[in-house]
Amino acid sequence: MPDDDGVRSRWDRAGVVVLSIVAGIVVLVLAVPVVVLWAATRPIDGERVAQDHLNRIVEGLADDVNDLRDPTGATSDPERVAAWIPDHVRLPDDVRDAEYVVAPVGWGRDPTSVDVVVRAEVPAESKATVFGRSRSAGTAESCWRLTVRVDRRLADREQLECGEPRLSVEPVPVPSLGPYAESTVLQALNALAEGASAADAEAALGEHFSEPLTVRAEREERDLVVAVGAPGTRDCVVGVRPDGAPPWRFSDFDRILLEPGELGCVPSLYTSPVTTH
Numbered sequence: 519m520p521d522d523d524g525v526r527s528r529w530d531r532a533g534v535v536v537l538s539i540v541a542g543i544v545v546l547v548l549a550v551p552v553v554v555l556w557a558a559t560r561p562i563d564g565e566r567v568a569q570d571h572l573n574r575i576v577e578g579l580a581d582d583v584n585d586l587r588d589p590t591g592a593t594s595d596p597e598r599v600a601a602w603i604p605d606h607v608r609l610p611d612d613v614r615d616a617e618y619v620v621a622p623v624g625w626g627r628d629p630t631s632v633d634v635v636v637r638a639e640v641p642a643e644s645k646a647t648v649f650g651r652s653r654s655a656g657t658a659e660s661c662w663r664l665t666v667r668v669d670r671r672l673a674d675r676e677q678l679e680c681g682e683p684r685l686s687v688e689p690v691p692v693p694s695l696g697p698y699a700e701s702t703v704l705q706a707l708n709a710l711a712e713g714a715s716a717a718d719a720e721a722a723l724g725e726h727f728s729e730p731l732t733v734r735a736e737r738e739e740r741d742l743v744v745a746v747g748a749p750g751t752r753d754c755v756v757g758v759r760p761d762g763a764p765p766w767r768f769s770d771f772d773r774i775l776l777e778p779g780e781l782g783c784v785p786s787l788y789t790s791p792v793t794t795h
């Protein structure tokens with residue numbers, strides 16, 4: 519029969535184990551809210567936020583740039599794509615306070631490709647409420663090659679080594695018709711001989727508007743119709759010269775038809791009007 523001291527010793531050890539378990543549970547219960555509160559209130563990493571913004575900007579570019587295809591399916595001139603990019607960057611809808619730069623630094627043909635440097639910055643943000651989360655400032659920069667594909671919805675994107683920062687490189691200026699395009703077109707049409715052909719009109723207007731601007735003309739019965747545009751923009755003048763009457767500008771068409779991938783600045787805006795919804 520065991521003595522009292524042995525029984526007491528075993529009970530003491532069991533009590534210690536039970537107390538240890540209870541103490542561990544108490545510590546765990548108390549620690550969980552502390553950990554949750556720490557995780558909920560610790561600062562957001564601004565570097566990660568900036569990198570996420572940058573990645574989404576590049577994804578948007580790959581989508582938009584591939585729309586800069588000629589309606590016939592041919593790829594666009596890389597210079598035009600490079601000129602278009604800086605002013606047509608789409609930020610995600612939930613991005614409000616990011617600063618960004620997208621700068622073309624090179625391009626190539628066959629297939630059309632443009633190299634860009636993309637930089638995104640987010641400022642530091644203080645907690646707005648007692649349990650709110652602050653954010654550190656962050657910056658991300660990377661270089662990409664966007665290649666236009668006629669057989670795909672998105673342009674190919676390939677990350678490149680940036681080397682030295684090249685954000686100071688001036689992008690190619692976006693083509694523009696200039697402030698006096700309408701009067702120039704109408705004066706050139708007015709100076710043409712009665713019954714002038716489409717080729718006559720294109721030759722006359724070509725003296726005033728050179729590449730990358732486009733000049734197209736058509737004759738439809740008694741109307742000589744010209745369209746002068748700046749590729750990649752909504753800059754377009756459609757002029758109509760009826761035989762025996764002064765020329766005038768036609769503008770009763772949906773401007774969305776001038777977007778990349780749409781009809782473009784062509785005489786058929788007048789001769790074969792398209793109804794959009």
